[in-house]
Structures are given as C-alpha cells and as structure tokens.
Amino acid sequence: MTLHIDDLRVRHLGECRYDSPLSEMLTTKQTSPHYVAEGDRVLLEDTVSMLAGHDVPPEQVPSFEAAGPRKKTYFDPSSVTAGIVTCGGLCPGINNVIRGLVQELAVHYKVKRILGFRNGLRGLTSEYRDDTVELTPEHVRDIHNAGGTILGSSRGNQDPDEMVDSLVEHGVDVLFVIGGDGGMRAATCLSTAIEARGLDIAVLGVPKTIDNDLPFTDQSFGFQSAFASAMDFISSASVEAAASPNGVGLVKLMGRHSGFIAAYAALAANGADIVLIPEIAFALDGPDGLLAYVEQHVRKKGYVVIVLAEGAGQDLLEEPGLPHRNGQATDASGNLRLGKIDDLLKERITDHLTAVGLAPTMRYIDPSYAIRSVVANAYDSVYCLRLAHAAAHAAMAGRTEVAVARWRRRFVHVPLSLMTSRRNQVDPDGDLWMSVLETTCQPAEFGVQREGEKVPSGFC
Numbered sequence: 001m002t003l004h005i006d007d008l009r010v011r012h013l014g015e016c017r018y019d020s021p022l023s024e025m026l027t028t029k030q031t032s033p034h035y036v037a038e039g040d041r042v043l044l045e046d047t048v049s050m051l052a053g054h055d056v057p058p059e060q061v062p063s064f065e066a067a068g069p070r071k072k073t074y075f076d077p078s079s080v081t082a083g084i085v086t087c088g089g090l091c092p093g094i095n096n097v098i099r100g101l102v103q104e105l106a107v108h109y110k111v112k113r114i115l116g117f118r119n120g121l122r123g124l125t126s127e128y129r130d131d132t133v134e135l136t137p138e139h140v141r142d143i144h145n146a147g148g149t150i151l152g153s154s155r156g157n158q159d160p161d162e163m164v165d166s167l168v169e170h171g172v173d174v175l176f177v178i179g180g181d182g183g184m185r186a187a188t189c190l191s192t193a194i195e196a197r198g199l200d201i202a203v204l205g206v207p208k209t210i211d212n213d214l215p216f217t218d219q220s221f222g223f224q225s226a227f228a229s230a231m232d233f234i235s236s237a238s239v240e241a242a243a244s245p246n247g248v249g250l251v252k253l254m255g256r257h258s259g260f261i262a263a264y265a266a267l268a269a270n271g272a273d274i275v276l277i278p279e280i281a282f283a284l285d286g287p288d289g290l291l292a293y294v295e296q297h298v299r300k301k302g303y304v305v306i307v308l309a310e311g312a313g314q315d316l317l318e319e320p321g322l323p324h325r326n327g328q329a330t331d332a333s334g335n336l337r338l339g340k341i342d343d344l345l346k347e348r349i350t351d352h353l354t355a356v357g358l359a360p361t362m363r364y365i366d367p368s369y370a371i372r373s374v375v376a377n378a379y380d381s382v383y384c385l386r387l388a389h390a391a392a393h394a395a396m397a398g399r400t401e402v403a404v405a406r407w408r409r410r411f412v413h414v415p416l417s418l419m420t421s422r423r424n425q426v427d428p429d430g431d432l433w434m435s436v437l438e439t440t441c442q443p444a445e446f447g448v449q450r451e452g453e454k455v456p457s458g459f460c
C-alpha cells in the first residue's frame with residue numbers, strides 16, 4: 001500500500017489559542033538529531049532508494065507530524081477533565097503509562113480532573129459508568145512498581161454512543177485509550193460518534209500490545225519486557241532438554257498473528273534450534289518437513305529446542321476431525337480463538353521420534369500470562385513515560401483520532417486510521433527473520449515451497 005502525505009495527516013479539533021505552560025521551555029528549540037521542532041515532520045521512509053521513489057518535493061514526501069509540547073494549546077488546561085481507560089490483554093508498562101499521563105496532566109498542565117474508567121471499555125457503558133476512580137499524582141505515585149493495570153481491563157463489545165454518553169455525563173474533554181488493535185478500533189468508533197454529535201472531545205490512543213502487531217511504531221511498549229521474560233523460559237527448556245535422553249524442549253509463546261515475541265525471545269536466549277511463527281507456514285511430513293529436521297537434530301545433538309508462537313501452523317489444524325482444532329470461535333472482542341498447535345506438535349513429534357527409535361523426553365513449557373504480567377523493565381519504563389508525555393501534549397493541543405508512537409526513534413502522531421489499517425508482522429524477507437535463521441541454523445522453510453523457489457535444506 002503506497003501512502004500519500006494526506007493519509008498521515010492528523011485531525012485537529014481547532015486552533016490552539018492558549019499559552020502552553022510549557023511554552024518557555026520551547027522558545028529556543030530547533031530541529032536537531034535529538035529534537036523535532038513543532039511544525040517539522042518525521043519521514044515515513046528512511047532509505048535513499050525509498051525516498052528516491054517519490055517524485056515530489058520534500059514537503060510532500062510521506063511524513064508524520066512530530067509529537068511533543070506545543071507553544072499554544074487548544075484546551076484551556078484549567079478547565080479540562082481527562083479520562084483514561086485501559087483495554088484488551090495485559091502488557092507490561094500499562095501502569096507506567098497511566099502514571100506518566102496523570103503526572104504530566106496534573107503537574108504541568110494542572111488540569112481540573114482526571115478520571116479512570118474501570119475494567120476496560122465496559123467501564124464506559126451505562127451500567128458501569130459511575131464506577132470511576134479519581135486519579136491524582138499521589139494515587140499513582142507507586143503504581144509503576146506493579147504489573148497489570150490499576151484500572152482493570154476487559155474484552156467485549158460496547159456501543160459507541162453509549163460510551164460517548166458516559167464521556168458527556170462526566171464532562172470528559174480528552175480521553176486516553178490505552179489499547180491494542182481492538183482498542184485502537186474502538187477509539188476510532190468513539191471518535192466517529194463524537195464527531196457525529198459535534199462534540200469537542202479529543203480521543204488519543206496509546207498503542208499497547210505484547211504481540212508488537214501494531215504498525216507504524218518501532219516497537220510497542222512492554223514488548224521488550226515481555227520477550228525478556230519469555231527468554232528465561234527458553235533457557236529453562238534448553239537446560240531441561242539437554243539433560244534428558246532425546247530431549248525435546250518446546251516453549252509456546254503468545255503471538256496470535258505475529259511472531260515477534262518468539263523471534264526476539266529466541267534471539268535473546270540464543271539457544272533455540274527451531275522457531276515457528278504464524279507468518280511462515282511449515283509442513284510436518286516429508287524429507288524437508290519439520291519432523292525430519294527434529295529427528296536429524298536429536299540424532300546429531302541429542303536434543304532439540306523449539307520455540308513456538310501460538311499462532312503458528314494454524315493451517316495444519318484445519319483438517320476436519322482433528323481434536324486440536326478450535327473451530328472459528330472468537331473471543332468477546334471478536335479475536336479469533338486459536339487451535340492448539342502445541343498439542344499437535346507434542347503428539348506428532350513424540351510419535352515420529354518413537355517410530356524411529358528415539359523415544360523422546362518432552363519438556364513442554366507454556367509461560368502463557370507469565371510473560372505479560374511482569375513489571376516493565378527499565379527501558380520500557382522510560383518508553384512508557386515518554387509515550388505518556390507525548391499523548392498528554394497531543395491531547396492538550398487538540399489532536400484527536402490519533403495515536404502516539406515512536407517511529408525511527410522519534411515520537412510522532414499516527415492517525416488511528418493508519419494504526420488499524422494493517423498488522424505488523426515479521427517479514428520473512430526482512431533482516432529480523434534473517435537473524436533468526438542465522439542464529440538457529442534452521443532452514444528458511446520446512447517443506448513448504450514458495451512459488452518457483454527451491455527450499456534450502458539448512459543454513460549451517
């Protein structure tokens with residue numbers, strides 16, 4: 001999809017007329033390698049050849065509005081009521097974002113009131129809208145020391161108009177939605193309903209997901225803490241497998257449609273022999289299939305370590321009658337429920353190795369929620385705080401229907417329409433997957449040929 005600069009334009013509620021309390025800090029600021037001045041823009045693409053592909057003047061090359069404080073604000077801060085809601089699956093750092101928002105809004109902008117809606121978007125429905133919590137700097141002082149979200153979260157669909165009624169009832173001027181792809185879609189629906197009613201409410205997204213599947217952000221917050229935690233489970237599986245006769249260490253990690261956690265955790269642990277992700281299909285049988293490769297590994301090395309993203313190999317479960325199949329059921333938010341690829345692999349690997357006289361010792365680990373409930377690490381803590389600052393500035397400047405993100409190390413405003421326009425996935429032709437192949441030495445694919453290509457039989 002080719003993007004035009006207009007696709008990257010951000011909606012403004014109106015002219016900024018109030019002096020920002022941060023304006024003094026900005027008087028001498030200019031764009032430098034370490035700062036993007038107000039009005040300057042951050043390029044979408046970053047190679048010479050990609051830039052050369054645009055036959056337009058520099059100001060028309062696709063670029064994002066830079067995030068950061070403005071000299072003037074749209075809202076009069078002293079009259080602002082802000083709302084915060086956290087939705088979807090947990091992710092390390094959510095509390096850090098809440099804390100950063102509250103501190104920035106209360107301490108610098110001195111906003112009138114900050115309300116937390118509880119238990120996700122459900123907290124904005126008529127039934128629960130009065131169950132809010134008043135957020136103050138004192139209240140959030142220590143919340144970054146805990147994982148999860150102090151506001152609670154949920155999945156499930158809500159009526160946008162009913163949610164807008166809640167915002168109106170509480171007099172909310174700016175709403176911060178900390179959520180994943182679902183949350184960003186919900187924020188878009190809310191913003192559309194707000195606009196349809198001619199209301200003056202800004203909706204800001206702070207993209208949250210351990211899957212790192214949201215586009216136009218270098219990495220989502222909490223992802224690094226989550227894969228660091230996953231790394232420890234891979235190391236445990238390696239130790240167990242290496243110490244067992246014909247050991248098979250199998251670690252299943254979260255990652256519905258994107259294999260970033262599996263790829264990064266495997267690179268970090270640097271002990272995996274095979275990484276399986278949703279983006280790359282694999283065959284089990286045949287001379288180039290996964291089972292033959294596992295056998296080869298166990299014969300040569302005595303054990304094998306496999307990192308499996310939960311969304312990998314879903315096509316293998318499509319055969320009717322397979323017990324591991326989960327049908328096409330969805331969760332309350334409409335996310336597809338995945339089939340149990342881990343069960344299929346355990347069974348087929350055990351059967352295969354047993355049949356060739358290498359009866360395995362299966363060491364299976366499913367860390368599941370353990371990797372996403374951890375406290376944010378130091379890097380994510382800084383990242384969350386800076387995203388929160390950027391979101392607060394964007395809101396006060398009257399930006400709406402927009403998410404804050406870090407793009408090529410600069411903080412930018414990304415229209416929600418773009419945030420929900422595609423899914424970020426591991427590119428089989430990109431350098432991340434190349435690093436995985438270099439590290440594991442696994443073949444580029446297991447028995448599944450791309451059109452016109454010969455599948456290489458192994459890397460090392």
Ligand SMILES: Nc1ncnc2c1ncn2[C@@H]1O[C@H](COP(=O)(O)OP(=O)(O)O)[C@@H](O)[C@H]1O
Pocket residue numbers: 087088089120121122154155156157158179180181182183184185186187189208209333334335
């Ligand atoms: N397509 C959609 N349109 C409107 N709201 C949505 C949509 N998908 C999800 N939501 C809402 O967003 C919330 C969070 O979505 P979910 O998929 O559970 O988590 P995440 O935001 O982490 O992806 C849910 O409460 C759901 O109601």
Ligand SMILES: O=P(O)(O)OC[C@H]1O[C@](O)(COP(=O)(O)O)[C@@H](O)[C@@H]1O
Pocket residue numbers: 087088089090155180181182208209210211254255256310331372
């Ligand atoms: O919390 P649930 O409903 O069990 O969902 C688990 C899923 O949530 C995730 O952690 C991602 O969730 P989000 O889309 O909410 O960020 C996936 O990795 C995992 O498949």
Ligand SMILES: [Mg+2]
Pocket residue numbers: 088180181182209
């Ligand atoms: Mg999601």
